[in-house]
Amino acid sequence: MQSFRRVLITGIAGFAGSHLAEEFAGAGYEVFGTRVRGESRENLAGVKGHVDVRVLDVRSRRACEKLLADIRPQALFHLAASSAVGVSFSDPELAMQVNFTGTLNILEAIRQNTRVRRELGVVLTVGSADMYGCVKRSQLPLTEEQPLNPVSPYAVSKAAADFLCGTYHRVYRLPIIRVRAFNHAGPRQRTGFIVPDFASQIARLEKRSGRRVLKAGDLSTRRDITDVRDVARAYRLIAEHGKIGEVYHIGSGRAVSMQSVLNWLLRMARHPITVTRDPRRVRPAEVPVLKADITRLKKLGWRPTISLKQTLADTLEYYRSRV
Numbered sequence: 290m291q292s293f294r295r296v297l298i299t300g301i302a303g304f305a306g307s308h309l310a311e312e313f314a315g316a317g318y319e320v321f322g323t324r325v326r327g328e329s330r331e332n333l334a335g336v337k338g339h340v341d342v343r344v345l346d347v348r349s350r351r352a353c354e355k356l357l358a359d360i361r362p363q364a365l366f367h368l369a370a371s372s373a374v375g376v377s378f379s380d381p382e383l384a385m386q387v388n389f390t391g392t393l394n395i396l397e398a399i400r401q402n403t404r405v406r407r408e409l410g411v412v413l414t415v416g417s418a419d420m421y422g423c424v425k426r427s428q429l430p431l432t433e434e435q436p437l438n439p440v441s442p443y444a445v446s447k448a449a450a451d452f453l454c455g456t457y458h459r460v461y462r463l464p465i466i467r468v469r470a471f472n473h474a475g476p477r478q479r480t481g482f483i484v485p486d487f488a489s490q491i492a493r494l495e496k497r498s499g500r501r502v503l504k505a506g507d508l509s510t511r512r513d514i515t516d517v518r519d520v521a522r523a524y525r526l527i528a529e530h531g532k533i534g535e536v537y538h539i540g541s542g543r544a545v546s547m548q549s550v551l552n553w554l555l556r557m558a559r560h561p562i563t564v565t566r567d568p569r570r571v572r573p574a575e576v577p578v579l580k581a582d583i584t585r586l587k588k589l590g591w592r593p594t595i596s597l598k599q600t601l602a603d604t605l606e607y608y609r610s611r612v
Contacts, residue, residue: 347391506570540581
């Protein structure tokens with residue numbers, strides 16, 4: 290078991306980062322975090338006054354070194370990322386700079402500072418199920434031993450970072466635990482991801498009169514979706530009780546079609562809504578199905594507690610409050 294009280298969360302003002310901040314701040318931990326310059330603190334309203342947030346561009350090695358030397362965390366959760374798969378097709382360089390080079394800079398800032406290394410008990414790095422790419426149905430559910438086969442620039446950048454983290458643990462003995470998170474959703478997730486894209490459109494259409502039309506891309510894909518609040522709880526559990534050097538999946542253990550997700554949301558809508566296919570929302574390369582084997586995580590005592598329908602309802606209410 291890893292024991293720590295001073296936590297650093299890179300990307301704390303983001304979707305998962307802000308929920309993780311609430312997980313730790315609510316339990317009385319000393320919480321530090323980073324955001325990029327100009328990034329809103331809106332997601333951190335629930336922990337205002339309870340977290341120390343610094344500005345950091347992970348693409349700067351010197352800035353990473355200075356931050357870690359100043360905070361000297363006992364546990365580090367590296368969530369800062371360029372996370373939109375769709376955006377990575379138009380700007381693959383940004384994905385590589387933030388996700389790969391940013392991770393390299395964080396790891397080097399740890400490796401090169403003896404005092405930081407001495408005080409840091411665990412580093413949890415977050416990868417993505419997209420790294421597995423297209424898999425055969427016979428390979429489902431995916432275990433942590435499944436070879437990586439990324440098909441998007443985003444997935445390539447995360448796979449490269451994942452390999453790097455494995456190397457830094459084996460070669461430099463950094464106390465790294467790798468997490469591969471499958472899709473997660475919930476309040477505060479920004480548009481650019483399928484659940485908030487649907488929810489935000491429905492919330493806006495409910496305010497209109499006349500014919501209401503929702504635009505969608507490929508609805509045949511199937512994804513393993515977990516509530517972000519359950520994911521944050523898993524991050525904490527893995528950091529506290531997981532095995533250093535291990536890889537853990539976080540998911541629900543089941544795959545649902547995007548058509549089903551949309552159907553559930555449409556049933557929650559206050560008015561009838563028509564769906565039309567928008568070719569601009571179809572990605573150049575798509576993974577048909579992802580489903581996690583979460584046996585390893587379950588052995589730590591974790592189970593998802595929030596149903597997908599509740600996640601969808603909460604996300605829709607979040608966007609209704611914003612239109």
